[in-house]
Amino acid sequence: MRNYENLVIVKPTLTAEEIQASVKAIEEVITSNGGEIKASTSMGMRKLAYPINKNERGYYHVIYSTIEPSAISEIERRFRINEELLRFVTIKYDTNREIAAFNAMVEKANKAPEAPAKTEETEAPAAEAPAAEAPAAEETVAAE
Secondary structure, eight states: OEEEEEEEEEOTTSOHHHHHHHHHHHHHHHHHTTOEEEEEEEEEEEEEEEEETTEEEEEEEEEEEEEOGGGHHHHHHHHHHOTTEEEEEEEEEOSHHHHHHHHHHHHHHHHTTHHHHHHHHHHHHHHHHHHHHHHHHHHHHHHO
């Protein structure tokens, strides 16, 4: 088993649920071919360097896994068939130095889920702001 990193760019025209379903399907392709997913991280929606199929943006997702080298050709074939993917790249980590870097990235990706939870907390007060404006409107009605 060797260490691999798969970066996929999903079409931005999909809804959030469709993007998550597409990412789950990609992970299923890897596991069905005998791979083990070590970590998976979302990089979110980003602007592309150049338009791909008239898309200016794309949803980036990185998957770190260990797979048999013979299964890579089948995985990439299934990625090419998937019309929801704009681009993908598979990177092999071979030497001891690369494997150490791979393990560091996996550890970093496994710690990353703590960060999005903090961003959701910061978004919550923004959602409460319109509710605070509503009582002010009711006060003006009561004053009339």
